[in-house]
Amino acid sequence: MASLNVYSVLVVLFLTYGPVMATKENDYIIKENNCETKMGLPCVLEAFTTIFKTGSISNKCYGKLVVLGKVCHSALVKRTLENPLFKDLNPVIIIAKSIQTWNNCLALIDSPSPFA
Template structure:
């Protein structure tokens, strides 16, 4: 019985240390690339709403997202997924929506404007 308890403790320690390492890695990426300063808060909300709930991203916010860069976008989404508020969400769905949002914005920013 003691062996099972020790094994369970090791599994819990491994899982929690992996989350801490992932969090630290994402935070280092965000700090190193100055990610939080590259996109305005209204666009942060718009992008995250499109990923974590439903909605679309305007051209203005797509431009800000593309300027932010894929590395920052991915790190910010991963950091959000590590928050307790988002633990019950389907990670695969969120990651796919994040990729879709990025790809849609990439297409939007490379198309000529119909008003040009």
């Protein structure tokens, strides 16, 4: 019976400590890479709207998102999902939209310009 109590305590610790570690890890990544200063507010809003609601990103902001980098992009999306304001959103859908947005940016940046 005592081992069951120990197991229960370990599960509770894991469930409460895991999200805290994820938040700290994302915050660390964001701070170390200066993620919050790499894009201007208009492009941040375009990307946010595209990923968390419905919208599209301009070509200019696609380029800025690629400059931001995948590490920053992922950390910022994950940190936003950890915010209680977004608790009703489905993380699987948001992550899928985030990946699709990133891939669209890369495809646009990598495609040859018709004006070249």
